[in-house]
Amino acid sequence: MKHDITSLKDFLSRKIKALAVFPALAIWLICGASATAWAADGFAPLLTIKEFRALPQNEVVLLDTRSTWRYLLGHIPGAQPTGDWQDYSVRRDGVPGFIDQDTATIARKLKAMGVDREKTLVLYGDPEDKWRTDGRFFWMLEFYGFTRTALLEGGVDSWENQGLPLERGPAPSPAASNLKAQDIQFNWDVYADQKWIADRLHSPNLALIDNREQNEYNGATPYGSSRGGHIPGAVHIDWREFYDARGRLKPLDTLESLLAKWKITKDKEVVVYCTGGVRSGMAYFVFRCLGYNVRNYDGSWWDWSRNPQLPVES
Structure with missing residues (x-):
């Protein structure tokens, strides 16, 4: 923590x-x-x-x-x-x-x-x-x-x-x-919303990670999202890539290699999202384990895709 x-x-x-x-x-x-x-x-x-x-x-x-x-x-x-x-x-x-x-x-x-x-x-x-x-x-x-x-x-x-x-x-x-x-005392340091992300979009200090399945990242909308695609600049890491088949964390060197591939470093503010902030919760856990500053976007793609003023990549 x-x-x-x-x-x-x-x-x-x-x-x-x-x-x-x-x-x-x-x-x-x-x-x-x-x-x-x-x-x-x-x-x-x-x-x-x-x-x-x-x-x-x-x-x-x-x-x-x-x-x-x-x-x-x-x-x-x-x-x-x-x-x-x-x-x-x-x-x-x-x-x-x-x-x-x-x-x-x-x-x-x-x-x-x-x-x-x-x-x-x-x-x-x-x-x-x-x-x-x-x-x-x-x-x-x-x-x-x-x-x-x-x-x-x-x-x-x-x-x-x-x-x-x-x-x-x-x-x-x-x-x-x-x-x-x-x-109940809110810890805003672990929370991201639409405005927080939009204000920092394309910042070199922000690492956006889309934890959905690949087809969702590419534009599929199996869960009723308003638009298909992903937040501009977000990289795709299905949350299951952090875990083995038994649901246990993969070894440290495997996790580090995965993050290094996308140049995700500890000096960045990490934001994870999925469809509604559920699957990204497991990614949030991993980044907390590894000592990163990380926030979960609870509204996630349901929220972002619904606002026509916000940009989308697909």
Whole structure:
């Protein structure tokens, strides 16, 4: 995470700080020394099953971002279903996908899942899902100011592969937290919108990355966008290029080679986008891991393509 992220109020006990070293070492091995950019206290946002189980479970909120039916068929014990990512978004002028900025509404939804600012939030999704909504939720929670948020590597698949039990059916509701509307504090440093990008278009300090599929970048509109194409100057990197077939981050040298191909360097401000800021959430996670300054464009192509005043390349 960025060192200046809003409201670094979370203070951990010495015991938890010591445990946090182990996930940090794991990220170090995966992403190299740049992983120290995640957080000043050594917290790492990618946890293996072993590292997750080592954390004091009363200090953790485990969130399952998959579909309801997948959750009911089997989930990690104690996990709470988040619901659909769209439950935390709003429409503006007919455009879907914008992150909900009603702090009272967001606090009410997160509070019901036991989320508060003193706990570590661990998310998992479906590694084979081409949308991977856990990336959107990760970015969303960072935007809302939660500084101790992590993804669980491999999710349910890794859990089962280690012979660990699953729960089926609905989970008991947790005790509601004390989260209040004022606890939702927006971190604008991880957010980009139409105006922010348009004001900086063609700047040498901006790296725009389109994380959709190649045919979408070239002009296909399978999800009802107003126009086809991409934002001028954006390079195409399908978000899945960052991950292997099991949904795990590729080795550091592979990631570095991919970014070097497009001259994407750490001195640039990176903006990722897709159709509605969901797939780009997984790319956002990668750039945060690698220590880049990165923003997610929540309106993404649905928003940009709808404005006839904005330029398009195809």
